[in-house]
Amino acid sequence: MSSVVLFTIVSLSVLGVLSAIILFFVAQKFKVFEDPRIDQVEENLPAANCGGCGFAGCRNFAEALVKSESFDGLYCPVGGNETMEKVAQILGREAVAQDPKVAVLRCNGACDFRPKTNQYDGASSCAIESALYGGDTGCQYGCLGLGDCVDVCNFDALHMDPVTGLPVVNDTNCTACGACVDACPKDLFELRKRAKKDRKIYVACRNEDKGGIARKNCEVACTGCTKCFKVCPYEAITMNNNLAFIDADKCKLCRKCVPECPTNAIIEIGFPPPKIKEPADVEATDGKTGPAETIMKESKESINNKEE
Amino acid sequence: MSKLITISPSPHVFGSQSVGRLMYGVILALVPALLVSVFFYGMGAIIVTLLSIGFCVLFEFLIQKFILKTEVRISDGSAMVTGLLLAFNVPSNLPWWIIMIGALIAIGVGKMTFGGLGNNPFNPALVGRVFLLISFPVQMTSYPVPGGLNTGYVDAVTGATPLGIIKEGLKSGLSISDLMKEVPGYLDLFIGKMGGSLGEIAAAALILGFLFMLFRKIITWHIPVTMVGTIALFTGILWLINPDKNADPLFHVLTGGVLLGAIFMATDYVTSPMTPKGMIIYSIGIGAITVIIRVFGSYPEGVSFAILIMNGFVPLINRYIKPKRFGEEVKHG
Amino acid sequence: MLKTFAKGGIHPPENKLSAHVTILDLPVPKTVSIPLSQHLGVPAVPVVDKGDAVKAGQLIAKSEGFVSSNIHSPVSGKVVKIDKVPDTSGYKKNAIVIEVEGDEWIETVDRNGDLINTFDYSREEILKKILEAGIVGMGGATFPSHVKLTIPRGKKANYLIINGVECEPYLTADHALMMQKGEEILVGTMILKKVLDVDKALIGIERNKPDAIEHLTRLSEKYPGIEVYPLQEKYPQGGEKQLIKALINREVPSGGLPIDVGTVVHNVGTAFAVYEAVQKNKPLIERVLTVTGKSISKPSNFRVKIGTPISDVIEAAGGLPEDTGKIISGGPMMGKAINDLSVPVTKGSSGILILPEPEAKRKKIDPCIRCSRCINVCPMGLEPYLLMSLSQKNLFERLENEKVMDCIECGSCSYTCPSNRPLLDYIRLGKVNVGKIIRSRK
Structure with missing residues (x-):
């Protein structure tokens, strides 16, 4: 019996040592030279492999960073300036700081504002629905609510709000990798510059229909009335195809446009409640605030609660 | 019209086949063989079959409900088919606890670890069977001799195949x-x-x-x-x-x-x-x-x-x- | 054993409720809205303006480029607007809206119903008439007919195939047309034969229409070179490639066209439209369609002006039933569920099908059990289960290698799946994405 055990141990050990030797020589022979800096750079990248930089993964991005002369057009939105600074140190180059960004959903067509006109019963995918139908509401520009964006988000920064039927961006988790921007067939996501305290003001609508039609199909649609355009002191608002757009780079977050909008299509997030004497606040305490604001505030709060 | 009309991509009509119908069809096809078995092996065949189906369905239910926390879909009949096939692959005098282990391996290891119905690379009933065959070779290969309807369960006379x-x-x-x-x-x-x-x-x-x-x-x-x-x-x-x-x-x-x-x-x-x-x-x-x-x-x-x-x-x-x-x-x- | 195509196919319940209903003329509606994109290819460009008076048969939008088609006014009246209206695409698209006034026609149209069975036009003259009349494939694909009839250099057609299969369940428009306008269809076929310079025209009809087979066989004795072939019932036999395989046992190569195997396929409805365009100078301004459904009180076949709102057509068939769940433009297998009752009838509308509430909903999706039924029914020899999962994973390169672009979107896979998986939904999405990649390569 003991001889069997001994034989087994000896033969397996010999086999193991032989294999190790073979593997060692094969590994030596087929070794490919690689710039060691690629590994170093890769270690400093977020390893999310999200594709936000435009490359297939962090490794590919690291290779591109090491090979290229300058950092033009190479930026990791997930790691942000901090990561790029570290990479620049490794490679001995200058990092170009970029403004951090965050995704916003340019649609506020919650179920209450935008009544359904049909019932969609196909495969649960925005891409499939939008290939065949404008949507199940009167607005063919708005959110379909099937969550393609939630599916592609690698950072748990998006979730569907069951009440509004719209996705909600969690600003803390959002890395502006742009996956949702690509996934949304209605092109509703926009990467906007992050302001302090994550404040933002934007037009939450993409409806290019004429005012009356847009308004009929959705209570909070931008009707293209140009009131905000006229009131903006910084020329940050442009009008195109019956639709207002606020340029985040020019916008100084003065909030003048927000009360002008007759349909509450302009959304402000992250601001303290307006001062007591302003009529807007009276409305708010009366519960008469535009439904859009209420819901956006609610969802904002729910995000905050989650963070805590 | 009060209701909203439905929109969906084509096609708009569907065949009448379903997973459940297919599975119950297989079960129906296995019934004659089961009857013959009962005829030759008596009570043992009935007990082993019922135990095997019962354990398989039970484990599928427990795993889906409490471990995977997914939708419980024991009604589609696939666990029943696995249970029936497992029973068909063991001797009719197999003790109940070995059947239970077999069912646990078949459903738990053979099927659910891979993600349940449709994802398992190996036939679950056979995974269970082979596991039992290797673990309990004596019990698994002492086959009862055909003795007619009133043959008992574990006390059957055994012989070789x-x-x-x-x-x-x-x-x-x-x-x-x-x-x-x-x-x-x-x-x-x-x-x-x-x-x-x-x-x-x-x-x-x-x-x-x-x-x-x-x-x-x-x-x-x-x-x-x-x-x-x-x-x-x-x-x-x-x-x-x-x-x-x-x-x-x-x-x-x-x-x-x-x-x-x-x-x-x-x-x-x-x-x-x-x-x-x-x-x-x-x-x-x-x-x-x-x-x-x-x-x-x-x-x-x-x-x-x-x-x-x-x-x-x-x-x-x-x-x-x-x-x-x-x-x-x-x-x- | 009757002829049919070799691989795959299904046979859903036929439900041809309106099979022997005579075609009735639907009254001219109050307003018509005529989409500018009723055909495959580039949308037509309007040649009338808001406020213009138009006559029936008058050109109102001109084809833009080769793969495009003219559009004519089906009514006389006044253009009230050119604006976006909902159409069968599911989106709002540009359309010309005409308010009907009087019944004036342009002079060239021969509105007499008598048969003219002789013609003496050159090929070029015929082709020009077809082009001007704005004829598109009437089976539903709406591919401009003049494009199909223009044989590319170096290719030669040996057969003209006339598609009277109508394999879609419920639909009977082609059947009714064959019964009532059989001779006109045959004259149209002779005209098409002349354009293509072929000796033989084969008319394929499934054997569930024995009266049409008998009728056309008898009539075709007078017309040399036209033969009628009964075919076994099998969906999707009305697909070009399947029909060619069934009739002459040739397979159109992957990515190829019927002309690659020496054939051109036209629908019976197209043959009739060609007859009207060539012999009567009448552009394509009306078409025959079926209005059907189990709960519709009068399943019917109507001749309808293009642009008529679907609600008018349904009204004429007894109105929208209480239990309506889904309204489909076309057949139940390949038709499009419409989202708005004001959607107009277009050149490609072969029918309107009302499905009752319980049938309208899809069943619960189960996991794929790899039963391989989808593979067995796929008439193109594809693997739908694989294409769906590749499409979900965005593996476009593999999708292309697995021949996703060969899919004819017949829906046999989704129909047959015991797990009710939305196979075709995802395959269609994969086709769109792969198509984009292929185009970007050029």
């Missing part, structure tokens, strides 16, 4: 012609009067089930016919070479779960190839491996192992064996 008799006999130097006198005759083999696993004995009833499934279009002929044909061919060649050492093809086909395996185990949708061409390759593989194990291996039978081995090749077969695409061969008139 025909294939076991042949294997042992050949080892001890006897020739086939001597051994053939000790095993049941072809008629007995055909109706199932022999020792063996619960469901593998009744050739006639299994063939009846096969015809039923063909008629209901639950399976196609490719796998069963090719597999049985391969086994018959290879054992036939060996038999012609040396009829003294090798049993004849008919004997091989009728014993050791070849028909059960060919009709119900190898044809399992999830673990068999998708295209007819692939199915033929797969079942030739099963047949060849079965014969190799039976003739050259130390196990008297090899269908379960052969099917499991070929299950492992199915993804590869699906990857490389493609159906003939329309317009592939260009014919100019």
Whole structure:
């Protein structure tokens, strides 16, 4: 019996040592030279492999960073300036700081504002629905609510709000990798510059229909009335195809446009409640605030609660 | 119109087939074999079958409800099929706790670890069976002798399977012609009067089930016919070479779960190839491996192992064996 | 054994409720809205303005480029607007909206119903008439007919195939047309034969229409070179490639066109439209369609002006039933569920099908059990289960290698799936994405 055990141990050990030797020589022979800096750079990248930089993964991005002369057009939105600074140190180059960004959903067509006109019963995918139908509401520009964006988000920064039927961006988790921007067939996501305290003001609508039609199909649609355009002191608002757009780079977050909008299509997030004497606040305490604001505030709060 | 009209991509009408209907069709096709088994093995067959189905459904339910926390879908019948097939692959005097372990392995390891219905690479019932065969070889190979309806459960008289008799006999130097006198005759083999696993004995009833499934279009002929044909061919060649050492093809086909395996185990949708061409390759593989194990291996039978081995090749077969695409061969008139 | 195509196919319940209903003329509606994109290809460009008076048969939008089609006014009246209206595409698209006034026609149209079975036009003259009349494939694909009739250099057609299969369940428009306008269809076929310079025209009809087979066979004795072939019932036999395979056993190569195997396929409705355009100078301004459904009180076949709102057509068939769940433009297998009752009838509308509430909903999706039924029914020899999962995973390169672009979107896979998986939904999405990649490569 003991001889069997001994034989087994000896033969397996010999086999193991032989294999190790073979593997060692094969590994030596087929070794490919690689710039060691690629590994170093890769270690400093977020390893999310999200594709936000435009490359297939962090490794590919690291290779591109090491090979290229300058950092033009190479930026990791997930790691942000901090990561790029570290990479620049490794490679001995200058990092170009970029403004951090965050995704916003340019649609506020919650179920209450935008009544359904049909019932969609196909495969649960925005891409499939939008290939065949404008949507199940009167607005063919708005959110379909099937969550393609939630599916592609690698950072748990998006979730569907069951009440509004719209996705909600969690600003803390959002890395502006742009996956949702690509996934949304209605092109509703926009990467906007992050302001302090994550404040933002934007037009939450993409409806290019004429005012009356847009308004009929959705209570909070931008009707293209140009009131905000006229009131903006910084020329940050442009009008195109019956639709207002606020340029985040020019916008100084003065909030003048927000009360002008007759349909509450302009959304402000992250601001303290307006001062007591302003009529807007009276409305708010009366519960008469535009439904859009209420819901956006609610969802904002729910995000905050989650963070805590 | 108060209700909203529905919109969806085409097509707008659907066939009446469903997973549940297919599974219950398989169960129905297994009933004749079960009846034969009850006729020969009595209470034991009923108890083992009920226990096996019960445990499989129970484990599927528990795992889906409490571990995976997904939708519980025991009503689609797939766990029942697994339970029934597991029962068909064990002796009818198997103690209840071994059945429970088998069911746990079949459902828990064979099916649910891979993500449940549709994702398991190996036939769950066979995973359970082979696990039991290796873990409890004594209990798993002491087959009751057919004793009629009133045979008891664990106290049944046991004996060897025909294939076991042949294997042992050949080892001890006897020739086939001597051994053939000790095993049941072809008629007995055909109706199932022999020792063996619960469901593998009744050739006639299994063939009846096969015809039923063909008629209901639950399976196609490719796998069963090719597999049985391969086994018959290879054992036939060996038999012609040396009829003294090798049993004849008919004997091989009728014993050791070849028909059960060919009709119900190898044809399992999830673990068999998708295209007819692939199915033929797969079942030739099963047949060849079965014969190799039976003739050259130390196990008297090899269908379960052969099917499991070929299950492992199915993804590869699906990857490389493609159906003939329309317009592939260009014919100019 | 009758002829049919070799691989795959299904046979859903036929439900041809309106099979023997005579075609009735639907009254001219009050307003018509005529989409500018009723055909495959580039949308037509309007040649009238808001406020213009138009006559029936007058050109109102001109084809833009080769793969495009003219559009004519089906009514006389006044253009009230050119604006976006909902159409069968599911989106709002540009359309010309005309308010009907009076019944004036342009002079060239011969509105007499008498049969003219002789013609003496050159090929070029015929082709020009077809082009001007704005004829598109009437089977539903709406591919401009003049494009199909223009044989590319170096290719030669030996057969003209006329598609009278109508394999879609419920639909009977082609059947009714064959019964009532059989001779016109045959004259149209002779005209098409002349354009293509072929000796033989084969008319394929499934055997569930024995009266049409008998009728056309008898009539075709007068017309040399036209033969009628009964075919076994099998969906999707009305697909070009399947029909060619069934009739002359040739397979159109992957990515190829019927002309690659020496054939051109036209629908019976197209043959009739060609007859009207060539012999009567009448542009394509009306078409025959079926209004059907199990709960519709009068399943019918109507001749309808293009642009008529679907609600008017349904009204004429007894109105929208209480239990309506889904309204489909076309057949149940390949038709499009419409989202708005004001959607107008277009050149490609072969029918309107009302499905009752319980049938309208899809069933619960189960996991794929790899039963391989989808592979067995795929008439193109594809693997729908694989294409769906590749499409879900965005593996476009593999999708292309697995021949996703060969899919004819017949829906047999989704129909047959025991797990009710939305196979075609995802395959269609995969086709769109792969198509984009292929185009970007050029």
